[in-house]
């Protein structure tokens with residue numbers, strides 16, 4: 766079976782990718798399965814640049830096809846912040862709870878109609894000796910005033926969908942149908958199937 770390495774150390778993403786990739790005939794590994802996986806510095810100014818940095822580092826280190834996800838939350842009232850700094854918004858140690866607290870306190874007093882936001886996900890596909898390419902997906906919503914829901918990861922408890930539920934109130938299966946990550950991966954499907962050949966289709 767062909768194998769793909771997802772260049773992430775984020776447990777929430779790793780779980781979502783395991784489910785999202787189940788329709789491909791592909792062995793899926795992440796940096797969490799690899800000893801000594803590189804810590805890639807995210808020095809890019811865009812999600813795409815950072816996804817390419819991570820995917821190419823992984824493809825070079827392990828000599829196999831690698832996909833990286835660089836994603837984040839863009840809040841209109843904050844001029845698009847936290848953006849590419851979403852993981853480390855409240856500090857280098859990447860604390861989801863502290864990140865949420867920071868966002869909620871920055872939005873204190875901002876009325877509901879001005880709390881619009883979107884998630885963005887860039888995926889980069891890197892293969893040894895081949896040109897790297899990227900796709901992206903987005904998800905529109907609004908920032909709540911408090912945490913609602915127990916599922917998901919990151920900012921999910923404060924990201925309200927037009928349906929009136931937060932991402933953290935969705936099951937993993939429901940989130941994987943509508944998320945920015947799912948939308949980006951859907952755009953990759955055709956390319957992945959042709960990379961894998963017809964036998965990649967289940």
Ligand SMILES: O=c1[nH]c(=O)c2ncn([C@@H]3O[C@H](COP(=O)(O)OP(=O)(O)OP(=O)(O)O)[C@@H](O)[C@H]3O)c2[nH]1
Nearest residue numbers: 773774775834835836837838851852918919920921
């Ligand atoms: O509520 C959320 N639901 C999501 O679906 C989601 N997707 C991304 N994010 C946030 O954006 C950061 C990405 O930063 P990021 O792409 O650099 O990833 P990371 O540093 O956590 O791991 P890695 O993949 O780089 O190893 C993450 O940490 C999260 O805070 C999300 N939050």
Ligand SMILES: [Mg+2]
Nearest residue numbers: 775807835852
């Ligand atoms: Mg990161």
